[in-house]
Amino acid sequence: MTIKFKSPYRHRSVVPGLPAPSEYSALLDEITANGWYSNFGPLVRRLELGLLGAFGRPTECCVSCSSATTGLSAALLAADVTGAVLVPAFTFAASLGAIRAAGMTPVVVDVDPESWVIDNDLLHQALTETGARAAMLVAPFGIAYDWTKEIATCREHGAAVIIDNAAGLGGPRAPHGNGENIFEVFSMHATKPFAIGEGGAIFASLKSDMPLRAALNFGLASYQNAHGPFWGFNGKMSELHAAVGLAQLARxxxxxxxxxxxxxxxxxxxxxxxxxxxxxxxxxxxxxxxxxxxxxxxxxxxxxxxxxxxxxxxxxxxxxxxxxxxxxxxxxxxxxxxxxxxxxxxxxxxxxxxxxxxxxxxxxxxxxxxxx
CATH class of the missing domain: 3.90.1150.10 (Aspartate Aminotransferase, domain 1)
Known part of the structure; x- marks a missing residue:
C-alpha cells in the first residue's frame, strides 16, 4: 500500500531540495560493488574530504554523522566533559536533547536582544557559578557570527565550545583561533539548504578526529587506541546518505x-x-x-x-x-x-x-x- 503525505498548505514553509536519484545512481552501484554500507565507508570519507575542502580549514577534520543532534552529543563526549553544559534559551529543542543524550545536564542561559546569541556576560557568570565544563553556542538560523568574545570567555573558564550551527552549512565561518576543544556542528536534514535527507557534519581540530569517530561508534575505537571517549552510540552516516551528499556538494x-x-x-x-x-x-x-x-x-x-x-x-x-x-x-x-x-x-x-x-x-x- 502506498501512503501519500498531503500538506495542509499549498505552499510549505520548506521545500526539500535534494538531488535527483539520477545524480547519484552511479554511486549507489559503487556501494553495491563495495558491499560497504556504513561504518565510515569510502563514500562517507569522500564526502568528508569534499566538505572539508569546500567549507573547512587545513587545521580541521570533518567527521560525518547521522544527524546534527548526534553530532552535538558526539562533540560533547569527544570534549571529555561531564556534568553541566550551558545552552542558550533561544534555540531549537534539539540543542537541549543532544546534551541530555550525552548524559549531561543542560543549564539554560538567556540571550542578547540584538544578536540573539547567548549573552556573554551571563555566559561568564554562569560558567563561574555552575562550574560547567562546556558551553553550546548556537548560531540562530545559521547566520554567521563572530564568536571571538564567547570563545575567550569559555577559554578563561577552561570550558569546551560546541557551536550548534545546524542551518549554516555553506555560509561564512568565523575564525576560531586555537581550535582545540572547539567543535562546529552542521545539519544536512531534508529541510536544510545542504539537504541529503538526514545527516550532519562536525568540524573540529585534527586532534578530535578519532575521539569523534569513537563517540559515534559505541566508543570502540577508543579502546583500540587507548584514549577516550570510552563509551558512545551509533551515530554514523550511511553510505547511502553520503551518495546523496556527494551529488548535493556538486551543485x-x-x-x-x-x-x-x-x-x-x-x-x-x-x-x-x-x-x-x-x-x-x-x-x-x-x-x-x-x-x-x-x-x-x-x-x-x-x-x-x-x-x-x-x-x-x-x-x-x-x-x-x-x-x-x-x-x-x-x-x-x-x-x-x-x-x-x-x-x-x-x-x-x-x-x-x-x-x-x-x-x-x-x-x-x-x-x-x-x-x-
Missing amino acids: FDRIVRHRQAYVRRYLARLATYSNLRYPLDSKAAPWQLFPILMPTPQIAERFVATAANEGLEIRRYYRPSLSDWPSTRIFSPCRVAEDLAERMCALPIRSAEPDADLVMKIVFEALDVALD
Missing part, C-alpha cells in the same frame, strides 16, 4: 546563490517597513528560512494566520523558549529569549521552485494585513 554553490538572491528580494521589499527587525546581509547564511521579528506577539499571530488563509505556511522559531520546556534547569530568568520566541517568524526561502514569486507575493500581502 551546492548554485543553490546558495539562488537562496541568497531570494533574500535580497526580501530585503528590498522589507526596507519599506519601519517596525520590523531582520538580518541585513544576504550573504550571512545559506538561508534555510529568513527570520523577521514582529513588533508584538499579536501581530506575529495575525501574520501567520493571514498567510495560512492563502495556503502559505509560516513557521515560528524558536518557540517555545527552552526556558519554558519542562524539567529544565534555568540559570536565570530568560525574558529576552521568551520575548523573541513569541515575536519571531521565519519566512520561506525558495531556490528555483515554481511558486517562488507567488510565495513572495503572499508574504507581503499578509504582512500588510498584519501590520495594518
Whole structure:
C-alpha cells in the first residue's frame, strides 16, 4: 500500500531540495560493488574530504554523522566533559536533547536582544557559578557570527565550545583561533539548504578526529587506541546518505546563490517597513528560512494566520523558549529569549521552485494585513 503525505498548505514553509536519484545512481552501484554500507565507508570519507575542502580549514577534520543532534552529543563526549553544559534559551529543542543524550545536564542561559546569541556576560557568570565544563553556542538560523568574545570567555573558564550551527552549512565561518576543544556542528536534514535527507557534519581540530569517530561508534575505537571517549552510540552516516551528499556538494554553490538572491528580494521589499527587525546581509547564511521579528506577539499571530488563509505556511522559531520546556534547569530568568520566541517568524526561502514569486507575493500581502 502506498501512503501519500498531503500538506495542509499549498505552499510549505520548506521545500526539500535534494538531488535527483539520477545524480547519484552511479554511486549507489559503487556501494553495491563495495558491499560497504556504513561504518565510515569510502563514500562517507569522500564526502568528508569534499566538505572539508569546500567549507573547512587545513587545521580541521570533518567527521560525518547521522544527524546534527548526534553530532552535538558526539562533540560533547569527544570534549571529555561531564556534568553541566550551558545552552542558550533561544534555540531549537534539539540543542537541549543532544546534551541530555550525552548524559549531561543542560543549564539554560538567556540571550542578547540584538544578536540573539547567548549573552556573554551571563555566559561568564554562569560558567563561574555552575562550574560547567562546556558551553553550546548556537548560531540562530545559521547566520554567521563572530564568536571571538564567547570563545575567550569559555577559554578563561577552561570550558569546551560546541557551536550548534545546524542551518549554516555553506555560509561564512568565523575564525576560531586555537581550535582545540572547539567543535562546529552542521545539519544536512531534508529541510536544510545542504539537504541529503538526514545527516550532519562536525568540524573540529585534527586532534578530535578519532575521539569523534569513537563517540559515534559505541566508543570502540577508543579502546583500540587507548584514549577516550570510552563509551558512545551509533551515530554514523550511511553510505547511502553520503551518495546523496556527494551529488548535493556538486551543485551546492548554485543553490546558495539562488537562496541568497531570494533574500535580497526580501530585503528590498522589507526596507519599506519601519517596525520590523531582520538580518541585513544576504550573504550571512545559506538561508534555510529568513527570520523577521514582529513588533508584538499579536501581530506575529495575525501574520501567520493571514498567510495560512492563502495556503502559505509560516513557521515560528524558536518557540517555545527552552526556558519554558519542562524539567529544565534555568540559570536565570530568560525574558529576552521568551520575548523573541513569541515575536519571531521565519519566512520561506525558495531556490528555483515554481511558486517562488507567488510565495513572495503572499508574504507581503499578509504582512500588510498584519501590520495594518
